[in-house]
Amino acid sequence: MEIKDRIIIAKDFHEDPGAREEKDGLNSGEIFYNELLLPKFLKAVEKKYLLLIDLDGVFGYPSSFVSGSFGALSIKYSGNQVLKHLCFKSDRRPIRIDKIKYEINNPERKDK
Numbered sequence: 001m002e003i004k005d006r007i008i009i010a011k012d013f014h015e016d017p018g019a020r021e022e023k024d025g026l027n028s029g030e031i032f033y034n035e036l037l038l039p040k041f042l043k044a045v046e047k048k049y050l051l052l053i054d055l056d057g058v059f060g061y062p063s064s065f066v067s068g069s070f071g072a073l074s075i076k077y078s079g080n081q082v083l084k085h086l087c088f089k090s091d092r093r094p095i096r097i098d099k100i101k102y103e104i105n106n107p108e109r110k111d112k
Contacts, residue, residue, distance in 0.1 A: 003087065004049035007036055010057030017061055020068035029068025037069055041077075044085040055090040055097065063103075070100050071107035079105040 009017065013036055018027035044051040055061070074082045082104050088097040 001048065001050045001085075003052045004047070005040055005044060006052040006054060007040060008054040008057070010054075012036060015058050017058060017065040019062060020064035024064075027065075029065040029070075029072070032065070033069040033072050037073060041073060041082070041085060045077075045081070049085070050087050051085055053086055053088050053100075055088060055100070056092055061096060061099070063099075063108075066100055066103045067108040071103045074104040074107045079107070
């Protein structure tokens with residue numbers, strides 16, 4: 001599949017991702033999921049293309065942010081479906097990609 005859209009987290013969302021849920025503060029994984037990730041993911045699935053997630057330019061990714069966004073997506077749509085339509089870029093810290101893919105394949109389920 002071809003890359004036809006992208007999310008540059010530092011530019012399109014924030015350079016300082018926050019906690020899991022919106023109630024926990026600014027720039028949460030839940031806000032990122034609802035406002036950017038889910039809508040763009042659904043479009044990529046519908047139109048059958050790859051969505052590139054650019055992870056560079058941020059201070060770091062709290063595990064709760066990753067769980068509240070990418071983990072939540074894989075709980076709803078399965079890890080295989082998510083990885084079929086998302087690809088990742090991190091020039092400065094490629095380990096971030098591994099951590100996010102691990103969360104997608106092994107999502108941390110949290111009861112609200």
